[in-house]
Amino acid sequence: MGNTINTGYTAETGYDNTLGTSAPAGEKTQDSSFSAMLSQKYFVHPKDMTLAEYKLYFHEKMKQLYTHPSQKRLDWFIDITDAAYRRMQNDPVYERQVLQFLAQAKSTNYGSRVPRFGLIHIDDTWEKSYGYTYGLQDDERARRAAARKRLKAQQAKKARRKKLLKEYLNKKAQAKRLQAQLLNAKLSKQRLEHARLLKSWNDDRQRIQASNAYEANLLMLARREIELASKILY
Numbered sequence: 001m002g003n004t005i006n007t008g009y010t011a012e013t014g015y016d017n018t019l020g021t022s023a024p025a026g027e028k029t030q031d032s033s034f035s036a037m038l039s040q041k042y043f044v045h046p047k048d049m050t051l052a053e054y055k056l057y058f059h060e061k062m063k064q065l066y067t068h069p070s071q072k073r074l075d076w077f078i079d080i081t082d083a084a085y086r087r088m089q090n091d092p093v094y095e096r097q098v099l100q101f102l103a104q105a106k107s108t109n110y111g112s113r114v115p116r117f118g119l120i121h122i123d124d125t126w127e128k129s130y131g132y133t134y135g136l137q138d139d140e141r142a143r144r145a146a147a148r149k150r151l152k153a154q155q156a157k158k159a160r161r162k163k164l165l166k167e168y169l170n171k172k173a174q175a176k177r178l179q180a181q182l183l184n185a186k187l188s189k190q191r192l193e194h195a196r197l198l199k200s201w202n203d204d205r206q207r208i209q210a211s212n213a214y215e216a217n218l219l220m221l222a223r224r225e226i227e228l229a230s231k232i233l234y
Contacts, residue, residue: 046089051082054089065103070110073137076118078102083124098122098129105131112145 046054058080088095105120116135123129 046092046095049089051085051089055085058085058088058095061099062102065099065106067106068109070114071106071108074110074114074118074133075116076120078120078122080122081124084122084129087124094126097126101129101131 044053046057049057062078084098088098102120114137115133116137118131118133120131121129
């Protein structure tokens, strides 16, 4: 089946190629299948059945295949031609190949992207057989879950931005406090240096004034001595 795609399966095809509905599990266990009746009671080989009997026989085999829960609301139409039934009836290998394909289709897990409809067409050759799905189911629960997920992501993003803004403001305030501390320390150092220079200048001025006064006193004493000496000579 080179032109097929992976498909799912929930509905079965009856012997008249129409869409059938699976019976509940309890009913399946109570009712004996057509294939079991033929094989256990009458020991009839598929090749010895009529075409209608083989269709019922094959339909029972399809009903026993596992169906994945994700395909609960997937609508399938399974079309099996009479030529395909005849080949499967006489070719166990082809019958097994078709059943394996249907089993794979039924067990497909679609997750949250479940198709709305699908078709499987089985013909008397694998090349003429195909399967496909189309559309997506409007899963309200999945959409609500996706909306909650988006809201949670938005809230997490908003909380992250708020946290980053708070950290930025804290770092900015801390840097401002540190800058103020450095500025105050620099101003304090400048004031101390100014006071030291002023004191040094005052000390120097006082020393100069004292030196000048001392020199002035010496000069006055020298002048007086000269005056006294002049009086004595005359």
